[in-house]
Amino acid sequence: MTASITNFDRKDLIQKALDNISKSYAPYSHFHVSAAVLMSDGNIYTGVNVENASYPAGICAERNAIFHAIAQDKTAKLVAVAIVGGPDGKIQDYCAPCGVCRQVMREFGNPEEIAVIMAKSTEDYKEMTLAELLPMSFGPEFLA
Structure with a gap:
């Protein structure tokens, strides 16, 4: 199966992120985040934010999931x-990816073809392309 931005089950992808939020490790910020990524081969990988007492050593859920997929x-x-994300794992609003996560997403696909879904539930979500979230981006093709 080859997945594309138009032919995948958004509710299933969101549900996988929702199902995984309890695994988040956020003892400092108490802001729990979970992400599920769909790859072109049809596989889905999940990740959560993992904080560290040395703050820069932590990782966001989106990068955790993407790096798992690439591995x-x-x-x-x-x-x-x-x-999905929220204080103490209670989802109250849409959770947008940080700038670093947006740049990592950019590394692994065409920004016009990557769907970024920020969800409160499987029924309540916002979807944008990565190009909309990261306009005029710098990618690997500039280094060729």
Whole structure:
């Protein structure tokens, strides 16, 4: 199966992120985040934010999930990312990816073809392309 931005189950991807939020490790900020990423080969990988007493050593949920996916198959491209998060794991609003996560997403696919889904639930979500969230981005093709 080859997944694309138009032919995947958004609710399933969001549900996988929702199901994983309890695994977040956020003892300092208490802001728990979970992400699920869909790759072009049809596989879905999840990740959570993992904080550290040395703050810069932590990792965001989106990068955690993307790096997990790339470790499994570095040829697959990023198709979509579903993100959920909130204080103490209680989702109250849409959770947008930070700038570093947006740049990491940019590394692994075409920004016009990557769906970024910020969800409160499987029924309540906002979707944008990565190009909309990271306009005029710098990617690997500039280094070729």
